Amino acid sequence: AQSVTQLGSHVSVSEGALVLLRCNYSSSVPPYLFWYVQYPNQGLQLLLKYTSAATLVKGINGFEAEFKKSETSFHLTKPSAHMSDAAEYFCAVTREAGTALIFGKGTTLSVSS
Amino acid sequence: DGGITQSPKYLFRKEGQNVTLSCEQNLNHDAMYWYRQDPGQGLRLIYYSQIVNDFQKGDIAEGYSVSREKKESFPLTVTSAQKNPTAFYLCASSISLKGTDTQYFGPGTRLTVL
Numbered sequence: 001a002q003s004v005t006q007l008g009s010h011v012s013v014s015e016g017a018l019v020l021l022r023c024n025y026s027s028s029v030p031p032y033l034f035w036y037v038q039y040p041n042q043g044l045q046l047l048l049k050y051t052s053a054a055t056l057v058k059g060i061n062g063f064e065a066e067f068k069k070s071e072t073s074f075h076l077t078k079p080s081a082h083m084s085d086a087a088e089y090f091c092a093v094t095r096e097a098g099t100a101l102i103f104g105k106g107t108t109l110s111v112s113s
Numbered sequence: 114d115g116g117i118t119q120s121p122k123y124l125f126r127k128e129g130q131n132v133t134l135s136c137e138q139n140l141n142h143d144a145m146y147w148y149r150q151d152p153g154q155g156l157r158l159i160y161y162s163q164i165v166n167d168f169q170k171g172d173i174a175e176g177y178s179v180s181r182e183k184k185e186s187f188p189l190t191v192t193s194a195q196k197n198p199t200a201f202y203l204c205a206s207s208i209s210l211k212g213t214d215t216q217y218f219g220p221g222t223r224l225t226v227l
Contacts, residue, residue, distance in 0.1 A: 009153065032212045043117075043203055043218035044156075051213040090155060094212035100146050100171065101216060103155040 002027045002093050006104035014112050019063075019078040021107050023091030026072065032094040033074045034101065035065055037087050044090065050074060061085070086111045115140050117219035119204050124224045126191070126198065134189045134222045136204035142217075144210045145187040149173060150201040150221075159202075162187055163210050191224065199226045 007022040025031055032051050036044040048059025055067040065076045074091060088108045092101040117138045126132045138145065144163055148156040158171030162181040176195025181187055187206075191198045202222045207214040 034215075036218075041201075041221070041223070043119075043220045044205075045218070046215050049213075049215060099169075099210050099212075100158045100161050101156075103148075103157075105153060105155040 002031070002095055002102050004091050004093050004102055004104040006089075006091050006107050008107055009105065010108045010110070012110045012112065013081045015083055016080050019076070019081045019085065019109065021076040021089050021091075021109065023065075023074045023076065023104060024072050025074060025091075025093045027093060027096070029096055033065075033067065034092040034094075035059065035063070035074075035076050036090045036092065037061075038090065038106075039087050047076070047089075081109075081111045083111050083113065085109060117204060117206055117217060119202075119219040119222050121222060122220065124222055126224060126226050128226060129193045131190055131192050132224065134191070134202055134204075134224070136187045136189065136219060137185055138187075138204075138206045138217075138219075139185060140206055140217065141184070142206035142208050143184070144207045144214070145181070146205040146207075146216065147171075147177070147179065147187070147189045148203045148205065150203060156203065159189065161210075197226075198224055200224060 003026045034049045035047040048057045050067045058064045091104040120135045146161040147159040160179045162168040178190045204219040205216040207216045
């Protein structure tokens with residue numbers, strides 16, 4: 001069965017520092033993977049998705065993620081954090097039957113000046 | 114302006130009452146979903162619908178019911194059988210149930226049981 005593990009429920013960085021949010025997945029079929037961002041009391045917004053094309057996926061707001069099959073990972077990165085990046089981030093994988101998503105528990109990113 | 118609307122934004126319920134959360138989309142999407150979000154738990158799937166007059170249970174359907182009488186609308190009823198309904202509820206839609214299709218989310222409804 002499909003599953004997603006996000007390592008670290010809370011990550012803190014300084015403004016201008018590298019952002020690295022970790023996501024590992026388990027899937028019995030080739031996975032489709034997503035990263036979403038959620039600001040307080042709002043819905044989720046898609047950052048990027050992997051659908052078996054290029055393994056390095058570029059998303060909005062300067063974020064990117066690399067699909068590594070050998071490591072079953074899909075980590076999210078951004079070279080330089082901005083205060084506005086402070087939010088909760090969710091990694092998700094499509095279920096085997098191609099229906100709804102399975103979400104990780106989320107990682108809260110804090111950015112300090 | 115295309116999107117998903119959820120109402121109300123905040124909802125308070127007394128124990129033993131049923132309440133209905135509204136979800137409407139004007140994206141012409143076939144598939145719609147309801148998720149429940151609790152702190153530190155991520156999002157968990159309650160129900161989903163692929164097409165009008167058809168819906169399927171998700172992982173935590175007990176104590177909830179849905180209907181899909183129109184393509185644009187997918188209301189969720191939280192019944193008195195739901196033991197712990199206080200949570201943030203998110204509705205989403207996608208073009209179809211294909212795994213590559215992006216799910217778009219509404220702004221959410223925060224339900225509090227008094």
